[in-house]
Amino acid sequence: MDWTRDGMGVIRLSQQWFGAAIALLLAGCTGQFDGLAESRADVRPPPPPIDEVPNCVEEMVHVGPSPLRRITNDQYVAALEMLVGVRPDVSNFAPDTENHSYLSNNTTAVERAQVGRYFDTADAIAQEALPRNRSAWFPCDLNSACIRQWVTNFGKLAFRRPLESEEIDTLVSIYDDLEPEVGADAAAEQTLAAILSSPQFLYVLEGAAESEIRELDAYAWATRASLFLWNEMPDRELVAAADAGELDDPAGRVRHVERMLDAPKWVDEGLGHFFAQWLWLDHPEATEKDRMEFPDFSAALADSMRESNLRFAQGVVRGGSGTLHELLTSPRMHVDAAMASLLNVPAPASGFEVIELDDRHGLLTQPRLLAATSKSADESKIIRGLLVRRQMLCGDVDLPPQNIPEVDDRLAELGCVGCHRLMDPIGASFGQFDAIGRFVSEPVETGGRIEFEDPNERAIEFRDVGELAEILSTNEDVDACFSRQMFRFAFARREAAADSCTVDQLAQQFDAMNGSVRELAIAIAMSDALRYVRGTEGG
Amino acid sequence: MKTTRRLLLGASATALGLPFLRFAPSALAQDPPKRVVFWYTPNSMMDARTWRPTPGFTLPEFLSPLNRYKDKMVFIDNMPLCGRYGADHRRGHQGTAMVLTGSSINSSSSHPNYAANGPSLDVVLADRLGVQPAILGAWVRNNNGTSRITYSGPRQPVSPENNPVTAFNELLGGVMPGMGPMTGPDPAAERHRLTRGRMLAGVRESMSRIMNTLPSDDRRRFQLHLDEVESLERALQEGADDGTFVSAMCDPTAPASGIDSSDYPRLMKAQIDVAVQALRCGVTRVATLQNGTSGGGGTGQSHPRGYVPGLTQTGRYTGEHDLVHSWHNGNRDATSADRFTLERWYAEHLAYLCEQLGPDLDHTLIFAFKDAGYNHEYDNVPFMLIGGNAGNSHRTGRYVDGGGRGHNALLAAVAEIVGVSMPTGFGEFADGVMSLS
Numbered sequence: 001m002d003w004t005r006d007g008m009g010v011i012r013l014s015q016q017w018f019g020a021a022i023a024l025l026l027a028g029c030t031g032q033f034d035g036l037a038e039s040r041a042d043v044r045p046p047p048p049p050i051d052e053v054p055n056c057v058e059e060m061v062h063v064g065p066s067p068l069r070r071i072t073n074d075q076y077v078a079a080l081e082m083l084v085g086v087r088p089d090v091s092n093f094a095p096d097t098e099n100h101s102y103l104s105n106n107t108t109a110v111e112r113a114q115v116g117r118y119f120d121t122a123d124a125i126a127q128e129a130l131p132r133n134r135s136a137w138f139p140c141d142l143n144s145a146c147i148r149q150w151v152t153n154f155g156k157l158a159f160r161r162p163l164e165s166e167e168i169d170t171l172v173s174i175y176d177d178l179e180p181e182v183g184a185d186a187a188a189e190q191t192l193a194a195i196l197s198s199p200q201f202l203y204v205l206e207g208a209a210e211s212e213i214r215e216l217d218a219y220a221w222a223t224r225a226s227l228f229l230w231n232e233m234p235d236r237e238l239v240a241a242a243d244a245g246e247l248d249d250p251a252g253r254v255r256h257v258e259r260m261l262d263a264p265k266w267v268d269e270g271l272g273h274f275f276a277q278w279l280w281l282d283h284p285e286a287t288e289k290d291r292m293e294f295p296d297f298s299a300a301l302a303d304s305m306r307e308s309n310l311r312f313a314q315g316v317v318r319g320g321s322g323t324l325h326e327l328l329t330s331p332r333m334h335v336d337a338a339m340a341s342l343l344n345v346p347a348p349a350s351g352f353e354v355i356e357l358d359d360r361h362g363l364l365t366q367p368r369l370l371a372a373t374s375k376s377a378d379e380s381k382i383i384r385g386l387l388v389r390r391q392m393l394c395g396d397v398d399l400p401p402q403n404i405p406e407v408d409d410r411l412a413e414l415g416c417v418g419c420h421r422l423m424d425p426i427g428a429s430f431g432q433f434d435a436i437g438r439f440v441s442e443p444v445e446t447g448g449r450i451e452f453e454d455p456n457e458r459a460i461e462f463r464d465v466g467e468l469a470e471i472l473s474t475n476e477d478v479d480a481c482f483s484r485q486m487f488r489f490a491f492a493r494r495e496a497a498a499d500s501c502t503v504d505q506l507a508q509q510f511d512a513m514n515g516s517v518r519e520l521a522i523a524i525a526m527s528d529a530l531r532y533v534r535g536t537e538g539g
Numbered sequence: 540m541k542t543t544r545r546l547l548l549g550a551s552a553t554a555l556g557l558p559f560l561r562f563a564p565s566a567l568a569q570d571p572p573k574r575v576v577f578w579y580t581p582n583s584m585m586d587a588r589t590w591r592p593t594p595g596f597t598l599p600e601f602l603s604p605l606n607r608y609k610d611k612m613v614f615i616d617n618m619p620l621c622g623r624y625g626a627d628h629r630r631g632h633q634g635t636a637m638v639l640t641g642s643s644i645n646s647s648s649s650h651p652n653y654a655a656n657g658p659s660l661d662v663v664l665a666d667r668l669g670v671q672p673a674i675l676g677a678w679v680r681n682n683n684g685t686s687r688i689t690y691s692g693p694r695q696p697v698s699p700e701n702n703p704v705t706a707f708n709e710l711l712g713g714v715m716p717g718m719g720p721m722t723g724p725d726p727a728a729e730r731h732r733l734t735r736g737r738m739l740a741g742v743r744e745s746m747s748r749i750m751n752t753l754p755s756d757d758r759r760r761f762q763l764h765l766d767e768v769e770s771l772e773r774a775l776q777e778g779a780d781d782g783t784f785v786s787a788m789c790d791p792t793a794p795a796s797g798i799d800s801s802d803y804p805r806l807m808k809a810q811i812d813v814a815v816q817a818l819r820c821g822v823t824r825v826a827t828l829q830n831g832t833s834g835g836g837g838t839g840q841s842h843p844r845g846y847v848p849g850l851t852q853t854g855r856y857t858g859e860h861d862l863v864h865s866w867h868n869g870n871r872d873a874t875s876a877d878r879f880t881l882e883r884w885y886a887e888h889l890a891y892l893c894e895q896l897g898p899d900l901d902h903t904l905i906f907a908f909k910d911a912g913y914n915h916e917y918d919n920v921p922f923m924l925i926g927g928n929a930g931n932s933h934r935t936g937r938y939v940d941g942g943g944r945g946h947n948a949l950l951a952a953v954a955e956i957v958g959v960s961m962p963t964g965f966g967e968f969a970d971g972v973m974s975l976s
Binding site: 067068091092094095097098108109110111112113115116119123166167170171173174177178181182186189190193194197198199200203205207208209210211284288290375376377535536537538 | 654674680681682691692694695696697698700702705709730733734735737738739740741742744745746748749752753754755756757759760761762763764767768770771801858861
């Protein structure tokens, strides 16, 4: 994307892109750039149904519905560290639920037992955090007025927006009621615990009524942007920017998006979570291996494999070209002592070192990914093929209509070919990598092909996984799919037909920017999809 | 709206004992109420001919660890999961979601995949009995319908607690060894009741305000969160049910900490111990023990073979699921020994549960089941009842042919044995109550 920076460091659209955006606007799609369409929110006939591809000719905002999401366990931990400087133990928390591979907590209600755990954890954290922060939080004598001031300030960071007076009253009354019984400090602790157990903290509340499309205010925008880019809640600076009105215009928003992208947290946290979820790195298969087949496999090795995989992906964005092409083709490997022993290469003196290996071709040949897409003792061409099909080609493959014993040999007679031809011939090319990601030099068949959903279309043949990586890295469907995957991560939901204007445009922009991951992140952060919310439909 | 302090103190002044548990004198009643354990083991069974007891009620060899309990057992089969619905919706391990719910499944690809469209019997029974169920798991992986047997409502799977130490602390952390009514108010518990109660009230107030602003679909999920906050408040104010039975054998012992999260056999045993103590100490009357997860590959694989002693590990063995299918697939010579070893290994653990229950077994019904019968079929899922037959609530030591009736009638029979009447049956495909007398 041709963002240009002026002398002040402010990013502007280049003339060339400006023209393109105008053209797009005339062509009618929603456009991504607020300055060009500041008034569209007011032009709001009832939105078309969510399952209908919108007519991008109308000057309208088209976004799919956002189901209410609860913050993930990782986001909860990061928030408490930021807010009170204490890292909670969430090992007994219910697992986060996925929405099309991405952790979202927006498809089911919170589990009952988890509700109690939120309260217990908040209580324990409050007892630890209050003495530690007492002087900073309460510069006044600890009393009702002082608590009110603190609730107003601290609550804004915890709830990610200024509190309404009713909300302040509710919280302060907890203190007022308890203080005579248990003393000021214990009463303040419970007030803090209540904030940390409140729905305004635990849920991303965006305020859209049923089926309504509305523009997010600066605070809600900041929350979405920060969850997307940092996988955590807005920091003090971003909340202050919302206070100061800096997020009310596109230039201000871009400036803060850039700031977030420049911070290490984007690559470390935001992208780290994206890569791990996109590539199924945390599927249980990654860590549970057959003890007899792999006696040297251990939890520590699994951790090294995960870190190595993420360092590879993060390294491409941080120190390399930052493109999807490099992610899919680079022979580099980040190796520590455990990885060196797995790969049978010399161990580095300490920490991780970058090496290049002829038999590795980008993300698809990272050991952690290969282990995550295997079974406990054997590699799986089905799961590996499925990963490519679903996560890189955005193909829909339903779970099998089972009763299928030995899948390998009887596909044809059992009538499974319709789906398996879309996966297995791709996964077969990974045959040289075993269930813990080692390169096995035994001669095995490595050829494969990508078939199309239309069986009449001619398949793309390739000789080995290196060629597969090359094909994927130069295919525009893969680019388009990558931009969709990042969309799904950003919004914790799959795109609806109503999102197709945005989704198509993101794909075009990603392509025009030569597959730059960073530019894609900017485009998503500046998109209508991030700036507008649509309430879910009744059901 | 404010909750007044007077109200809070009023409520707390009446209560004694620990926050979530109260030992009342009536707890020492002579005739303890029935309790129930739901026992799940993964993947499908051998075919019915192999496991069905022979005339004279002789158990097959691989179930021989249960021989000493066979007079307390009932074997039941020929009861299709959810009746006709199950027969029409045979899909791999989706029976996992049907088996305790008696409900249809959410079979679209939307998440959570294949979750049940109704609550499960363990949750419903606990609700009717006024207790919280203990939902425990050993090596339960994944987070979708084919890996969850317990549901709190439509498409609301409940994750079992996989860590025995956490389970013990949550269930039994406040229980003192020995039993009997406590002699006076506990100041720490009083204070907890007061402060936690006030905090819960504040959070409830915020939630109620927000509720009205949400679209209906979000509101449905949010409401369940609010329901739980309210139920925590109630539990705090009221303490446990006065009728709670505390066995004289209640003497909670915490499980060893630091069990490796993949040490399946130790986890199974530790969870059995926690469940038995929770029942014995009266903190609940309903326990679910989910052992492992059905299916293979992307939908969950079972434990690595290193844990089951005696497996010969023939063939391309990647876990229980593959072994089970290899056997189904006609590969019997190569895998028969392993297949029986595996099932026998589970029977040994079930026998361990019976043994730990000891004299309490007569008052504790164990309902043992899998998610599928032979090779993913839902027509002939083997069900076993063990114990719980005090007062001759049902006739034991026999095999019962269910005659093709949907298994919902059996679920309702389980409820009746435990003392919860369900005259019209249980679940979406309710079909009355099966007679087991």
